[in-house]
Amino acid sequence: MKKSNDHGKPETGHESTNGSGQKYGMVIDLDKCTGCGTCMVACAAENNVSVRADQSDKERVITWMRLYKISNGKKFPHTEVSYFPRPCMHCDHHPPCVSVCVATATKLDFNTGIVSQIYTRCIGCRYCQAACPYGARYFNWWDSFPQDKGMDRYLTPEVSPRMRGVVEKCTFCHHRLMRAKNQAYAEDRRELEEGEYITACTEACPAQAITFGDLNKPDHKVSQLIKHPYAFRLLDRLGTEPKVYYLSSRDWVRKLADNFLPGEYEPVVNRTWAEDEWSTKPGRDEF
Amino acid sequence: MDSPLIPHGVKRCTPGVFFLWTLPWLALLAWGGLSAFLCLWKGLNQTNMSNVFAFALWIVFDLAVIALGAGAFFTGFLTYIVGRKELKSIINTAVVIGFICYSGAMVMLGIDIGQPVRGWFIMWHANIHSMLVEVSFCITCYLVVLAIEFIPLILENRQIEKVKELRFLGHNLHEIMAVFAATGTFLSFFHQGSLGGMFGVMYARPFAAREGFYIWPWTFFLFVLSAIACGPCFTILCTKLTEFLSRKKLVPDDAIEFLAKLSGRLLAVYLILKTFDYLGWIYGIVPRSGLTFMDFFRDGPYGVWLIVAEMIFCGLLPAIILLTPGGRKSQGALIFASLLNCTGIVLNRFLFIIVTLAVPVMPFDRFWGYLPTWQEWGIGLAVVGYGFLVFSLAYRYLPMFPKEIELNPVPSE
Amino acid sequence: MTMKITRRNFIAAVVGGVVGIQVTPLPWKFTDDAAIWTQNWPWVPVPAEGAVTEENTVCNLCPGGCGISVRKVAERAVKIEGRTDYPVNPGGICPVGMGGLQLLYDDDMRFPGPMKRAGARGQGQFVNITWGEAYDILAGRIAKLRKDGTPEALAAIDGNYAGTTTGLLVERFMRSVGSPNYVKPNAITDTYHMGNLLMMGKSVPMAYDLENSDFILSFGCGLLEGWGAPGRVMNAWGMWHDANPKNRKTRVVQVESRASNTASKADFWVAPRPGTDGALALGIAHVLIKKGRVDERFINGFTYGFDDLTSSEGQSQPGFKTIVSNKYSPVQVERITGVDAGTIVALANAFSKAKAPVAVYGKGKNNLNGSLYEFMAVQSLNAVKGRINRPGGVLVPDPLPLAPLPEFDPDEVAAKGLETPRIDGAGTKAYPFTDSLINHFADAINQGARSPVDTLLVFSANPFFTVPDGPGFMNALEKIPFIVSFSPYRDETANMADLILPDHTYLEKIEDIVWPVGLQYPLYGLTKPVVEPVNDTQHAGDVIISLSKAVGEATGSAFPWENFEEALQARAKGLFDAGGGLVHYDASKPPWKFKPFGNGQKPSYKSFDDMWGEMKSGGMWFQPVKLAGMDGLFATSSGKFEFVSQKLRQTINETAAQTSQKAALDQMGIRVAGAEAFMGHYAAPKLGVDRSKYPLFMVPYEMINLSSGWIATPPFLYKTIFASQLLKEESFAAVNPETAAKYKLQQGDRAIVKSPVGELRVRIDLFEGAMPEMVYMPLGFGHTAYDEYQKDKGVNPNNIVKALNDPVSGYPLWWNTPVTLTKA
Numbered sequence A: 001m002k003k004s005n006d007h008g009k010p011e012t013g014h015e016s017t018n019g020s021g022q023k024y025g026m027v028i029d030l031d032k033c034t035g036c037g038t039c040m041v042a043c044a045a046e047n048n049v050s051v052r053a054d055q056s057d058k059e060r061v062i063t064w065m066r067l068y069k070i071s072n073g074k075k076f077p078h079t080e081v082s083y084f085p086r087p088c089m090h091c092d093h094h095p096p097c098v099s100v101c102v103a104t105a106t107k108l109d110f111n112t113g114i115v116s117q118i119y120t121r122c123i124g125c126r127y128c129q130a131a132c133p134y135g136a137r138y139f140n141w142w143d144s145f146p147q148d149k150g151m152d153r154y155l156t157p158e159v160s161p162r163m164r165g166v167v168e169k170c171t172f173c174h175h176r177l178m179r180a181k182n183q184a185y186a187e188d189r190r191e192l193e194e195g196e197y198i199t200a201c202t203e204a205c206p207a208q209a210i211t212f213g214d215l216n217k218p219d220h221k222v223s224q225l226i227k228h229p230y231a232f233r234l235l236d237r238l239g240t241e242p243k244v245y246y247l248s249s250r251d252w253v254r255k256l257a258d259n260f261l262p263g264e265y266e267p268v269v270n271r272t273w274a275e276d277e278w279s280t281k282p283g284r285d286e287f
Numbered sequence B: 001m002d003s004p005l006i007p008h009g010v011k012r013c014t015p016g017v018f019f020l021w022t023l024p025w026l027a028l029l030a031w032g033g034l035s036a037f038l039c040l041w042k043g044l045n046q047t048n049m050s051n052v053f054a055f056a057l058w059i060v061f062d063l064a065v066i067a068l069g070a071g072a073f074f075t076g077f078l079t080y081i082v083g084r085k086e087l088k089s090i091i092n093t094a095v096v097i098g099f100i101c102y103s104g105a106m107v108m109l110g111i112d113i114g115q116p117v118r119g120w121f122i123m124w125h126a127n128i129h130s131m132l133v134e135v136s137f138c139i140t141c142y143l144v145v146l147a148i149e150f151i152p153l154i155l156e157n158r159q160i161e162k163v164k165e166l167r168f169l170g171h172n173l174h175e176i177m178a179v180f181a182a183t184g185t186f187l188s189f190f191h192q193g194s195l196g197g198m199f200g201v202m203y204a205r206p207f208a209a210r211e212g213f214y215i216w217p218w219t220f221f222l223f224v225l226s227a228i229a230c231g232p233c234f235t236i237l238c239t240k241l242t243e244f245l246s247r248k249k250l251v252p253d254d255a256i257e258f259l260a261k262l263s264g265r266l267l268a269v270y271l272i273l274k275t276f277d278y279l280g281w282i283y284g285i286v287p288r289s290g291l292t293f294m295d296f297f298r299d300g301p302y303g304v305w306l307i308v309a310e311m312i313f314c315g316l317l318p319a320i321i322l323l324t325p326g327g328r329k330s331q332g333a334l335i336f337a338s339l340l341n342c343t344g345i346v347l348n349r350f351l352f353i354i355v356t357l358a359v360p361v362m363p364f365d366r367f368w369g370y371l372p373t374w375q376e377w378g379i380g381l382a383v384v385g386y387g388f389l390v391f392s393l394a395y396r397y398l399p400m401f402p403k404e405i406e407l408n409p410v411p412s413e
Numbered sequence C: 001m002t003m004k005i006t007r008r009n010f011i012a013a014v015v016g017g018v019v020g021i022q023v024t025p026l027p028w029k030f031t032d033d034a035a036i037w038t039q040n041w042p043w044v045p046v047p048a049e050g051a052v053t054e055e056n057t058v059c060n061l062c063p064g065g066c067g068i069s070v071r072k073v074a075e076r077a078v079k080i081e082g083r084t085d086y087p088v089n090p091g092g093i094c095p096v097g098m099g100g101l102q103l104l105y106d107d108d109m110r111f112p113g114p115m116k117r118a119g120a121r122g123q124g125q126f127v128n129i130t131w132g133e134a135y136d137i138l139a140g141r142i143a144k145l146r147k148d149g150t151p152e153a154l155a156a157i158d159g160n161y162a163g164t165t166t167g168l169l170v171e172r173f174m175r176s177v178g179s180p181n182y183v184k185p186n187a188i189t190d191t192y193h194m195g196n197l198l199m200m201g202k203s204v205p206m207a208y209d210l211e212n213s214d215f216i217l218s219f220g221c222g223l224l225e226g227w228g229a230p231g232r233v234m235n236a237w238g239m240w241h242d243a244n245p246k247n248r249k250t251r252v253v254q255v256e257s258r259a260s261n262t263a264s265k266a267d268f269w270v271a272p273r274p275g276t277d278g279a280l281a282l283g284i285a286h287v288l289i290k291k292g293r294v295d296e297r298f299i300n301g302f303t304y305g306f307d308d309l310t311s312s313e314g315q316s317q318p319g320f321k322t323i324v325s326n327k328y329s330p331v332q333v334e335r336i337t338g339v340d341a342g343t344i345v346a347l348a349n350a351f352s353k354a355k356a357p358v359a360v361y362g363k364g365k366n367n368l369n370g371s372l373y374e375f376m377a378v379q380s381l382n383a384v385k386g387r388i389n390r391p392g393g394v395l396v397p398d399p400l401p402l403a404p405l406p407e408f409d410p411d412e413v414a415a416k417g418l419e420t421p422r423i424d425g426a427g428t429k430a431y432p433f434t435d436s437l438i439n440h441f442a443d444a445i446n447q448g449a450r451s452p453v454d455t456l457l458v459f460s461a462n463p464f465f466t467v468p469d470g471p472g473f474m475n476a477l478e479k480i481p482f483i484v485s486f487s488p489y490r491d492e493t494a495n496m497a498d499l500i501l502p503d504h505t506y507l508e509k510i511e512d513i514v515w516p517v518g519l520q521y522p523l524y525g526l527t528k529p530v531v532e533p534v535n536d537t538q539h540a541g542d543v544i545i546s547l548s549k550a551v552g553e554a555t556g557s558a559f560p561w562e563n564f565e566e567a568l569q570a571r572a573k574g575l576f577d578a579g580g581g582l583v584h585y586d587a588s589k590p591p592w593k594f595k596p597f598g599n600g601q602k603p604s605y606k607s608f609d610d611m612w613g614e615m616k617s618g619g620m621w622f623q624p625v626k627l628a629g630m631d632g633l634f635a636t637s638s639g640k641f642e643f644v645s646q647k648l649r650q651t652i653n654e655t656a657a658q659t660s661q662k663a664a665l666d667q668m669g670i671r672v673a674g675a676e677a678f679m680g681h682y683a684a685p686k687l688g689v690d691r692s693k694y695p696l697f698m699v700p701y702e703m704i705n706l707s708s709g710w711i712a713t714p715p716f717l718y719k720t721i722f723a724s725q726l727l728k729e730e731s732f733a734a735v736n737p738e739t740a741a742k743y744k745l746q747q748g749d750r751a752i753v754k755s756p757v758g759e760l761r762v763r764i765d766l767f768e769g770a771m772p773e774m775v776y777m778p779l780g781f782g783h784t785a786y787d788e789y790q791k792d793k794g795v796n797p798n799n800i801v802k803a804l805n806d807p808v809s810g811y812p813l814w815w816n817t818p819v820t821l822t823k824a
């Protein structure tokens, strides 16, 4: 579907980030990811995400960053579990959510690659939610912030709390870009250094599994990591061109990241360390 | 009691009977009113919609009634533009149905969005790429057109007609109705198409995605075609139901038969194209997304039977009946076929909305179920109640069926 | 001129009006205003602006002690972030720490100030009192106990981490009053300390040099579930799993019965039956011995009990080598553990091939105790390979050089009270090396007609919820006449209290962190207040000092400090006197690197006051890792690392001298005889339950993103819980599909898990990673207190744990409760 389905518009590149500006992106190393969920909590804390009594109502809870638990499905004791932290992919090619939005409440910023969301513009039609294949968009089913609990005391003024009836999503912590830019301008600089603007989830990850940077800058670590043979994207073949990449040395994890017809998937890693070590398993007879 | 309002020369039931008849519909409206109040006051948490089922029952109702209401523009087109004179006996009915369907859909949409007060942002901050903007624009305009088409009929009410200016206005509107019919046709073509487009453009949802045909996703045309293939059948159904309830003939057979034949032909064409659509999808889009047809029907209650029902039982079967003269002539067969045809379109819209959202795209995501709350049913069914009520009022007080007197001569008192 | 209202001009007027209004700005203005109103709903909070500052401190929500910085807007704390200038956790933190502000600001969860019970116990109804009244009530009560000559009827349960100053003050207060009944909940560190005492002769912190190891064989440690200092361990995990194969030197093998996060993400997972890890470790040792891949130099030079022993009477006794060779061959171990013999051999090969392997022992997080013999078996494996006091192995450091608090003499009343036996039986002949036995404490109260405890003080602990066999503990609480909680939170135990003297939370007070669990270098962390107390609370340490003075002169004289910080400083003087400690961290010089940075960094301070000031702003004092000399390293009677503990042998023999060898062993719960009783070994526990009636085992498990002990779970964390663990109000038990099929259970079915102690209603999660015949239940759900976020979410497996005693230590064996599973 990748090539032609952009509902007819020729690929002029005007709906994907251009080469000259920034193109912020993220690489998440799934081997490093411990499944701890700190990124989810950091995101919620950083972005004034609401907390409702029933946070375990998975269909309505708001988690801009969401951890998916995946399994190789093998029988005990060959079972393995891994985790997929899933922020918004900040799709670079006609973000499915952007072209459908009725009120232009969400846009792809060509200069940064960030897919924004304007809560005060959103009418809550949820068409964008239907269009996003990653489930990255969340609707405020309730008046979002708990009242009379004193919890509004930890809200940060950098991110406006949302009202009921609008959609919200990961913004790559856009306010942190603003913060970094302000700092740079104050110091009379136009360009940001690598690492000056990183997202809250990147910063919080205790295993340093997340790397954030500018994909247009070859010297940024993200640009190097995405060339790694272990690098891949979620649902790559749909053609949404996510700017969030993953790394995994486990073939079953890579295979679960997209849909494949039988025989289509080509393994990257042929043998694991354990297979090497265990391949010449000495028999029990030795003892 | 209300006899001064009832058109000359027709017979209607007593006000008491009429009042009793309206009770169930008023009850549905009250239920809907309460539901709407709760949804507007407390928010959409009153529904069982979720981040998975972002579109749900209401959108199914919306799309269904808009498709069923297509009889209005299409009959208008045939009557005023093509000049099928026999349809003059049914055009009023078609217009009233259209008006009911579209106004009902608009109200439902107004409740369905999270920020109804900002609804006008669709127009003000319109995103021209969004199919839903096109839909909203056209539907809004078309509703105005429908209202204008409805007005002359209202003005023909015995009492209103007494006001000279209004009679004059009604007459003049009649004269230029062709202009509105043309406008309506144009608008409807686009919004029916765009409704299909809404799903076809979701290129990252392989279940709904349909490749581009020039600048359109081809669901654009399929939706137009399916709507005009079934709209007339819905008009027939409503007419037949009125005839059954009032125990008299209201529309001459030639009009009904013409619509039925046309419906059958359109349905046949649609089915051929829809078959190509399915084939193109199954062998093109689906494998390109790394999926097989059956992958979509692995979990949950949605099975292949839905597609079999849509294509065979509610497609092929009514098409055959409608295309055979015998089928059209037989009251039972005609009604059965019309019912199937209308069910088919509802199934089609259901598939595009509910199944699209129910099928997770990420291989490791799970299937979630959804059952509407009473509030959702309340609002959906209120549209049904509203339809019955408006239609009954129109039938009672307006000369909706111009041939009624001719077909049912009243013995002079 | 009058205008007659005709129908015609009436209609005209209406129509005209309607049309007219459209061309005025009115409708457009209203529409716009209405939309603007939706964008500024008054009930949507607008966070206040203000000056932005960052305050560095240290998280002490667990003894991991991560460096955190708190972002503040004016006086409000708005975000917690990990510090890159702190050695434990260079940058990241765990989800609990990340959600910390909710623990500070959630009013529903906290006590507004000192309170007195109003409703029935457990209902959580309290009325405000003043601090003066609170002191009067409590001091009066304690003074009366002393006057009656029964100071031992005062008891304290103290959840403050071992060695912290608040903990020491509570313990000191109890001694000054005259009660031996100072009880701490058991944690893995207790097992470490006891094991180290028995094998190395000293109770030192467990120091695993993980960062310098290339092969980590983890026996049950929840490396990714919150074990040790989670900030440190997870950071190391990131280093070990670099995408670049060249940087990927370290392999992790996890030994655990369930595919936990650690097991799944390890390079290899080995699944023995729960409670048989010790046998597996010895099986590996067996292979190493048989293949001659042992460290002869270490064994011959620095260990005792490897080869056969000659007793004082000249009898030959089998040593470690003989016993392991005879009883723990891979085939024998396969029978015990269920791990295939070939895998055991392969593990041994991998362990011996590695340059710097280490076997680490744990049980999930640190929160719960382990088994002493299991720990000893794993330590023996390290010793066989000479991995003790080697880089990348197990280091043997000295404890932190904190100055001891000055001695004091208990007065007559106190001295008499202190002679009474502890209620929990810790330190008796049955459990000679144990400090506290919280389960036995509850049992003792439940046994008698009257509670031996009159007044119970609870500090930073919620035993009602966290102690295995919760119902037993609840009964005990009900029997205690007067309970005082120092908790800032409305937890389950506090809801049972009669008096609340709420402490500050960690962001409102100064507190120390003594050597985060498992760290290989000495570190003393200092938490400081970053916001003004939100509620009318007082530091528990200060309260103790004031209370001691209010109780009487004798108790007061044991506390020569004005306030808590003075006591802290008194201890920290020792750090200054030791010299060489660093109070700033340079990220390019990780403290675990032996070279080139390990040595030669100079302290940045000149005086103690200097040091204290810098510690308060930086939150740390540490010394880079160094290797101790082998001379005098082990304080055992042999002066060596003891495979066969002479201390244990001596203690058992002493008891045996009074009764018999068999009686002595039985009393301690030891199920083997001879030298094996003094070394790490495996013996199947005597369950005392008809297994045909309870064919399955329930194993509780812990999660990094759910607090199961010390603190509440910040509401944010419930976002991270999977639908297969908690959905709406119900928590799930993970069961292998094969086992579930036997009981006709399918995904999501409701079922009853029943043990001899009680039953719980759960939903079933079919999980291939669960060992067949086991039922795995998450710890941390099932609160009946706190706020709407935590209350009534799932069930607490502690409520059905039937815990046996671990031999020698007496700690609960919480990991194998026989249960049944039936469809509900």
Ligand SMILES: Nc1nc2c(c(=O)[nH]1)N[C@H]1C(S)=C(S)[C@@H](COP(=O)(O)OP(=O)(O)OC[C@H]3O[C@@H](n4cnc5c(=O)[nH]c(N)nc54)[C@H](O)[C@@H]3O)O[C@H]1N2
Pocket: C061, C062, C063, C064, C094, C095, C096, C160, C161, C162, C163, C164, C187, C188, C189, C190, C203, C204, C205, C206, C225, C226, C227, C230, C365, C366, C367, C399, C400, C514, C515, C516, C517, C518, C519, C703, C704, C705, C706, C707, C708, C709, C710, C711
């Ligand atoms: N993510 C996550 N992580 C968690 C938790 C959670 O809920 N979530 N729970 C946390 C909780 S509640 C707890 S309590 C912990 C468990 O933590 P505990 O096991 O209770 O830790 P401590 O006993 O405090 O150990 C402190 C360190 O200081 C040393 N030490 C202390 N006192 C002495 C002493 O007197 N002498 C010597 N020689 N050494 C001493 C010990 O060796 C140890 O390394 O786990 C924590 N980890």
Ligand SMILES: Nc1nc2c(c(=O)[nH]1)N[C@H]1C(S)=C(S)[C@@H](COP(=O)(O)OP(=O)(O)OC[C@H]3O[C@@H](n4cnc5c(=O)[nH]c(N)nc54)[C@H](O)[C@@H]3O)O[C@H]1N2
Pocket: C158, C159, C160, C185, C186, C187, C188, C366, C367, C368, C459, C460, C461, C462, C463, C464, C465, C466, C467, C468, C486, C487, C488, C489, C490, C491, C494, C502, C503, C504, C505, C506, C540, C708, C709, C710, C711, C712, C779, C780, C798
């Ligand atoms: N199932 C299970 N059982 C366990 C554990 C476990 O994790 N799971 N952990 C074991 C371990 S390691 C321990 S330490 C114990 C711990 O467990 P406990 O100490 O018995 O209980 P917690 O639930 O940790 O108690 C935490 C309570 O301390 C209070 N608190 C929080 N912050 C502060 C503070 O700053 N000051 C004061 N005064 N009070 C505070 C709050 O009320 C909080 O609910 O239980 C042991 N048993």
Ligand code: SF4
Pocket: A028, A032, A033, A034, A035, A036, A037, A038, A039, A040, A067, A083, A085, A204, A205, A206, A207, A208, A209, A210
């Ligand atoms: S914080 Fe890091 S390790 Fe934890 S779940 Fe997120 S990405 Fe994984």
Ligand code: SF4
Pocket: A087, A088, A089, A090, A091, A095, A096, A097, A098, A115, A131, A132, A133, A134, A135, A136, A137, A169, A240
């Ligand atoms: S992931 Fe979803 S929300 Fe994000 S840009 Fe892509 S389509 Fe939009």
Ligand code: SF4
Pocket: A100, A101, A102, A103, A104, A105, A106, A121, A122, A123, A124, A125, A126, A127, A128, A129, A166, A167
């Ligand atoms: S819900 Fe909001 S953001 Fe999404 S399409 Fe509708 S208006 Fe746009």
Ligand code: SF4
Pocket: A042, A043, A044, A046, A047, A064, A065, A087, A088, A169, A170, A171, A172, A173, A174, A199, A200, A201, A202
């Ligand atoms: S980038 Fe920012 S907004 Fe997006 S998931 Fe991470 S923390 Fe949340």
Ligand code: SF4
Pocket: C059, C060, C061, C062, C063, C064, C065, C066, C093, C094, C095, C096, C097, C098, C229, C230, C231
């Ligand atoms: S690991 Fe422990 S110290 Fe570190 S942030 Fe988490 S709770 Fe706090």
Ligand SMILES: [Mo]
Pocket: C159, C367, C709, C710
């Ligand atoms: Mo704890």
